Amino acid sequence: MRYQRLGLDLVSHLLLAAGCGLFFLPVWLAFTASTHSMSDLYTHIAPLWVGDVGLDNYAQLLSEPVNGLKTGMLRLLFNSLVMATGIAVGKIVISVLAAYAIVFFRFPFRRLCFWLIFITLMLPVEVRILPTYEVVANLHMLDSYSGLILPLIASATATFLLRQFYLTIPPELVEAARIDGAGPWRFLKDILLPLSKTNLAALFVIMFIYGWNQYLWPLLITTDANYMTVVVSLKRMLTTGDALVPWQDVTATAILAMGPPVLVILLLQRYFVKGLVDAEK
């Protein structure tokens, strides 16, 4: 039911606008702060408008090694991108195969397998971080992309989501494909993947952001600045000892770090909502 009353419309729009403002304000503050010089930031209260340095802080940040680190911002962004993409793609590949096996193949302990995967939902990275660290250390994967990515690419959430979607595929479709001579791989490639396109896009967005925002794990296993991610470097910038915190750099880095996830959402948002809301018929 939709109410057609001017007053109600006005109030709801005002509320929505206020909500948007509330969410946007910190981002705006970070942006304005990143356009001021360091001395400005320490002599004035938090600025609400862009400062006189313009984008100079960004230019400097991107061209010179980051404070206290022997590496540049571009490298940090690249590391984050590799990790986030690796995690997102890895999670999708593994979940697609796992859900495919669980839904479409009959093998002993199928149900048990599903529940084993499912209960790992209750074990977040933080709970199992020490044993995971030991495994990765023993495999000599500290300070490497594989060390950053591999321990995080098994996903019960994605497996579960895909399983739910696969269960909605009518059995006749599977049988028609069998009669049409499509083997398991063909069926996956020609029918299942095209049908779950929107779900995969939605999963990619969620998992990319999940990977991009990882903090504890990369902090733990990277000591080499060449493998540090941008999110970890933010924290590093704040620990300056006796020197003043370069807030203009910190905020600029925060703005830069927001870029790729926002871009991914903008590119895939059409699928994102569709994939989570309705199964395309």
Next chain:
Amino acid sequence: MAILHLTRLKKRYPNGFIALHGIDLSVTEGELIVIVGPSGCGKSTLLRTLAGLESISDGELTINGRRVNELEPAERDIAMVFQNYALYPHMSVAGNMGYALKNRGVPKDEIRRRVAATAELLGLGELLERRPRQLSGGQRQRVAMGRAIVREPQVFLFDEPLSNLDAKLRVQMRLEIRHLQKRLGITSVYVTHDQVEAMTLADRLVVMNGGHVEQCGTPMALYAEPATRFVASFLGSPAMNFLPVTIHQGGVVLPNGTPLALPVDIPEGRAATLGIRPEHLLEATSTQNAGVILEVTIEMLEPLGADMLAYTRLPGLEEWLVVRLDGAHAAREGQRLSLTFSPAYCHVFDADGMRVSMTEAADAKARAVQ
């Protein structure tokens, strides 16, 4: 020549349930076999074992003389039309129809040519680029047929293909399927629970019940001489009337004491069932010299236009006796009716539901009455 040959085909599920108790059947080239029965009778299971979607527990299945028990569905040279069509939603009509050929490695040009020819045949030429969701039910049905035809298989399997269509379209598609099947000489096995569909389409009809074949033959043979009470009750609408009778002095006696002279080949004193179809009960007129007259009261009427169904009861009997009257009949509820029938149209079934043959004498007499 038998294209499809089933020898004592059995299907046992892992949980011990036996869905098919040894089915024997031969289908000759170009024949349309309809398998009909109530839900749970094993007709769909039978079709699925033919397709290779279910494994065969015992017995042998050959297609064109080749044993196919262990072959994958795609290797059996069959095509199947599903009840919900099972079209691939993300592929165009052309993609749907050509998918099997593509998987078989048929060259692209040939796929295009064959798809186009089949689409022409089915009147789908304009729709080749559409997606299934942009099509109406009847068009989807046609695409599903096209997907089967384009492969040029040895045997077509239809799994209740018309159940999802509305009544009018169902009649139209039924004719279309029959027409195509005859024109292309397609050997087909068609499963349905709809006895009208079964009667109208079939060259030969297989009535199944509880995993057994009850009877197999042409529709009219099954209608005229049902081998079991089950077949008698399943074919024909409205269904055949059944009255419990006992055998007495070479004839049958209704529970209310009315004797009927029907010399049947069954021992004295046994319980049996007398069956007679609604259209074989006639209103007795004074000019007729009929042997048996049944006096009944009309309790309900169902006007169908061309016919009028009268639900009547014999005095002292619970069973309905449905009579098919002329549509213009002036019958009213509560009215009394005198019915007569020819013994030739009577069916007698023993306590196990098997047809009891009339003695030679009875047959001769029945013919004489006619």
